[in-house]
Amino acid sequence: EVGTKVIELLAVDPDNGPYGTIDYTIINKLASEKFAIDDKGRIATLQKLDRENSTERIIAIKIMAKDRGGKVAFCTVRIILTDENDNPPQFKASEYTLSIQSNVSKGSPVIQVLAYDADEGVNADVTYSVDSVEDIAEDLVEINAATGVVKVKESLVGLENRALNFKVKAEDSRPPHWNSLVPVNLQVVPREVSLPRFSEPLYTFSASEDLPEGAEIGSVKAFAEEPIIYSLVKGTTAESNKDEVFSLDKKTGVLKVRKPVDHETTKWYQVDVLAHCSHQETDLVSLVSVNIQVQDINDNKPVFEADPYKAFVLENMPSGTTVIQVTANDQDTGSDGQVTYSLEAESGHHLRGLFTIDGESGWITTLKELDCEAQETYRFHVVATDHGRKVQLSSQTLVEVTVTDDNDNPP
Structure with a gap:
């Protein structure tokens, strides 16, 4: 239900006054749409969740704790919906x-x-x-x-x-x-x-995501003494062809794609085929099942969990200070869904020597001390590129880094 308490986090800061006051922020967009965090670190639901929705079975909530002096810490809470x-x-x-x-x-x-x-x-x-x-x-x-x-x-x-x-x-x-x-x-x-008799007890075919409408994926064959008419059993679920993604030629038994198939939505189908023929005005019917596996292609770009990412770094912090972690998810399978991160070339030119990013984890860190008095805000893009075998797809997100002031200048 909306408002259900999930967990209470506690970030500890030994400083007194404002420097010891902590604000919590949920960084990633999906989590911020479904959960809220208050100034005490208590996380609660913003909407009703459904485990049957694949995006809600496991949700990572990425949280930034920032004190009023500009220092930050990060935490990930993984919600498993029972x-x-x-x-x-x-x-x-x-x-x-x-x-x-x-x-x-x-x-x-x-x-x-x-x-x-x-x-x-x-x-x-x-x-x-x-x-x-x-x-x-x-x-x-x-x-x-x-x-x-x-x-x-x-x-x-x-x-x-x-x-x-x-x-x-x-x-x-x-x-x-x-x-x-x-x-x-x-x-x-x-x-x-004699009843119609199919050539196989079970048929198995495959269909690639990029098959055009009308493409043939296989055929069924039944034998009988009289001419045979083929038909598909009307399904009740997406997997059993409720949406009429496939069609069947009533004379030849050829199975074709009527609508695009999407591996990320439905990975397999199981449809039933009927073979009809007549004998002395009696309708004879036999049934066989057909399994259709949807083959994945690299048709999804990586999608960042936030755009923009807003980060804070206290000035004069040493080289190697963590800034923020960016994460992009790719729905494709195998290497097509693996992602590498990099700083955009144009961004990297004027930021060279200031920031770097770990290509695998997406953690951005500093390469030198930053000075608020020299520049208060840095904006640059991070690119996520998948490892597609035939073609590589990419996307980018904006990162805004605010350098917070340290009392390092005398009057």
């Missing part, structure tokens, strides 16, 4: 329809229905059960509570051309025990009827 069971399980699809032959063996798996819970740990553990069973199906189907695999319990001979309709319930493991239901419709067909 999970609350506030999400119900969500099935990949809103409904499942499938054909099965009447001579299917007892105990044979028919279909696997999966639900995902956005929570973590025990809160995300899902248990499956058969719910809302129609009379005809009551003693004929069962489901594995852990895997969601539906099996046939008894012979279906004699039930040809009839439907087994029931619902599967997915329930998470902690109070308040959120649950969801999905309808499953199994159409029983005679044993001599």
